[in-house]
Amino acid sequence: MSFELPKLPYAYDALEPHIDARTMEIHHSKHHAGYTSKLNDAIAGTDAEGKSIEEILKNINNYSGAVRNNGGGYYNHCLFWEVMSPNGGGEPGGDLGDAIRRDFGSFNEFKTQFSNAAATQFGSGWAWLCKHDNGKLEVCGSPNQDNPLMPGVGCGGHPILGIDVWEHAYYLNYQNRRPDYIQAFWNVINWDKVNENFRG
Numbered sequence: 686m687s688f689e690l691p692k693l694p695y696a697y698d699a700l701e702p703h704i705d706a707r708t709m710e711i712h713h714s715k716h717h718a719g720y721t722s723k724l725n726d727a728i729a730g731t732d733a734e735g736k737s738i739e740e741i742l743k744n745i746n747n748y749s750g751a752v753r754n755n756g757g758g759y760y761n762h763c764l765f766w767e768v769m770s771p772n773g774g775g776e777p778g779g780d781l782g783d784a785i786r787r788d789f790g791s792f793n794e795f796k797t798q799f800s801n802a803a804a805t806q807f808g809s810g811w812a813w814l815c816k817h818d819n820g821k822l823e824v825c826g827s828p829n830q831d832n833p834l835m836p837g838v839g840c841g842g843h844p845i846l847g848i849d850v851w852e853h854a855y856y857l858n859y860q861n862r863r864p865d866y867i868q869a870f871w872n873v874i875n876w877d878k879v880n881e882n883f884r885g
């Protein structure tokens with residue numbers, strides 16, 4: 686059994702003007718496809734074959750650097766595509782909206798913390814909203830293709846929302862203006878999906 690590149694749940698140009706079609710096409714069909722095929726190569730013949738991606742990531746110290754980088758890349762992008770939508774934006778309702786107000790004080794305070802984590806992640810990496818086993822929410826960042834499912838990374842919670850801040854995620858349209866890309870991301874967040882992730 687091997688991992689497969691998921692289809693995007695919308696067209697490459699669906700997130701314009703916030704994220705441009707060319708960036709989405711290269712990001713999905715080249716970058717994510719590359720992580721997927723290299724992950725399959727890296728697990729071939731190891732005991733990771735047949736395991737779920739989450740199980741692999743939770744035990745990542747048992748595996749090679751190639752499994753870490755490409756397994757993280759595979760998982761992170763699968764989550765990333767799903768938490769965006771052309772009908773996204775606004776503020777979350779439901780259980781997630783309540784939990785954000787409970788744990789951050791307000792949606793705006795959460796937005797500030799998440800944006801700061803994304804803006805201050807040095808070099809390539811991700812910012813996350815995570816849910817801990819006790820239900821508490823926390824924001825963190827991680828370098829490269831690491832994520833908080835991996836032991837010792839970030840806040841150690843379960844990612845329910847993530848933003849890719851590698852330059853390949855925004856450079857064609859935003860060049861060095863990462864803060865503008867982060868600002869635009871708020872217009873495409875699929876809160877229904879993040880709520881679903883939160884309910885687990």
Ligand code: MN
Nearest residue numbers: 716849851854
């Ligand atoms: Mn990426």
